[in-house]
């Protein structure tokens with residue numbers, strides 16, 4: 001389908017996937033470019049993020065009121081970054097680079113809003129960086145890592161931190177922040193290459209490939225003295241292993257359960273939750289959008305660490321809107337590394 005100046009394309013969910021999404025679950029449609037009304041902006045998106053939550057929201061029953069499912073026939077959404085092409089709001093001018101909620105759409109018409117989580121947010125792109133970094137290391141993935149470690153896990157000096165899915169976006173930043181803050185860090189990921197990168201480039205002290213055996217045995221070997229904080233991106237067998245390994249008074253940062261996302265067998269809960277009672281372990285979940293007030297502190301710290309070469313993030317990029325369904329399947333299957341984005 002040819003894109004011209006009068007139209008743009010979006011991807012709609014037309015069938016709810018079972019397990020990993022298939023091409024036939026999506027339809028690409030061509031839409032006329034709209035005109036902004038009073039208080040609105042029109043954005044041409046340049047990059048969109050790929051996130052596990054997108055697959056969660058393809059299910060009919062997701063967050064029971066807190067995280068609404070995508071509606072059949074409607075475009076999907078999520079984090080994107082782009083440039084304002086027309087504005088009828090004093091808050092934005094053409095050319096502004098804005099984070100927005102219009103993933104899966106080449107253009108987005110939306111209210112300028114008042115600075116809420118789902119409203120467009122102007123960002124400054126520092127020299128040497130690209131606007132897509134506001135989807136990863138400087139974006140929601142990075143903020144999630146920071147909020148989880150600092151404010152939910154409340155990591156204290158001298159503590160040992162275990163981060164799962166450390167070859168991915170959130171886990172990659174969480175592992176590096178924990179190293180930069182002086183903690184002993186144990187990481188896990190799903191390939192030898194991701195494990196090597198965590199050790200050699202992120203500077204973690206021990207790491208294992210979760211596909212090499214039982215996670216409980218692998219974690220016990222990697223952290224013989226135990227752990228104080230578990231940054232949980234995976235759930236299931238990883239959470240169970242961490243509960244066995246946590247020291248008394250430990251914390252679990254419940255960030256995500258990617259092992260059950262799109263799983264045909266459904267989520268698997270830990271069988272050893274009693275360990276949390278015996279050891280006085282606190283498990284706390286969070287949604288990053290409720291912690292947006294920490295953006296300025298995170299951005300300052302992240303830019304400083306990046307300038308000193310202490311924070312980086314591998315990336316996997318795809319080209320063109322049509323690649324987005326393949327990108328989400330590849331990410332959920334562990335075939336991508338670092339932050340996954342699609343150039344629109």
Ligand SMILES: NC(=O)c1ccc[n+]([C@@H]2O[C@H](COP(=O)([O-])OP(=O)(O)OC[C@H]3O[C@@H](n4cnc5c(N)ncnc54)[C@H](OP(=O)(O)O)[C@@H]3O)[C@@H](O)[C@H]2O)c1
Pocket residue numbers: 050051052053140141144165166167168169170171188189190191194210233234254255256257258259260286287288289330331332333334335336338339340
């Ligand atoms: N609470 C919040 O507000 C919030 C915000 C953003 C993200 N999250 C959560 O944070 C987690 C990470 O998100 P992300 O965007 O950074 O994704 P990501 O880690 O970049 O990508 C997901 C990775 O999870 C791993 N994985 C998939 N199935 C697995 C399994 N059965 N066991 C172990 N690992 C598995 C795969 O890597 P391997 O090769 O390592 O297996 C895969 O590449 C997700 O759970 C997501 O839902 C939460």
